[in-house]
Amino acid sequence: MLTEFVIEDYKVQSTGADGGHYYILTIVEYNGKIRKLIVLFAKKSDELKLKENLQIRIKGKLEEDGENLILFNSELE
Numbered sequence: 001m002l003t004e005f006v007i008e009d010y011k012v013q014s015t016g017a018d019g020g021h022y023y024i025l026t027i028v029e030y031n032g033k034i035r036k037l038i039v040l041f042a043k044k045s046d047e048l049k050l051k052e053n054l055q056i057r058i059k060g061k062l063e064e065d066g067e068n069l070i071l072f073n074s075e076l077e
Helices: 044-048
Strands: 003-007 010-014 022-030 033-041 056-065 068-076
Touching: 003 022, 003 033, 022 044, 033 044, 033 056, 044 068
Parallel strands: 033 068
Antiparallel strands: 003 056, 010 022, 022 033, 056 068
16 A cells, blocks of 8 residues: 655655655654654656655655654655
8 A cells, every 4th residue: 555645844864875866855744643754766767856844745655763753655745
């Protein structure tokens, strides 16, 4: 099942692995709790479209990792 979020206050982070990848860190309210959300993208082309603090709509496979949420295989809408 895919989960969708609309976010506008986030930070774009990057890795050096595999030619470099970009991902998002943000804080969201989920099931009544404030949680850290890490968004990992399925396509490099979506990663390259990221601009900090512009409202975006994303969807992906949501998993809980302790107190954090991770949205895998995400796509920009």
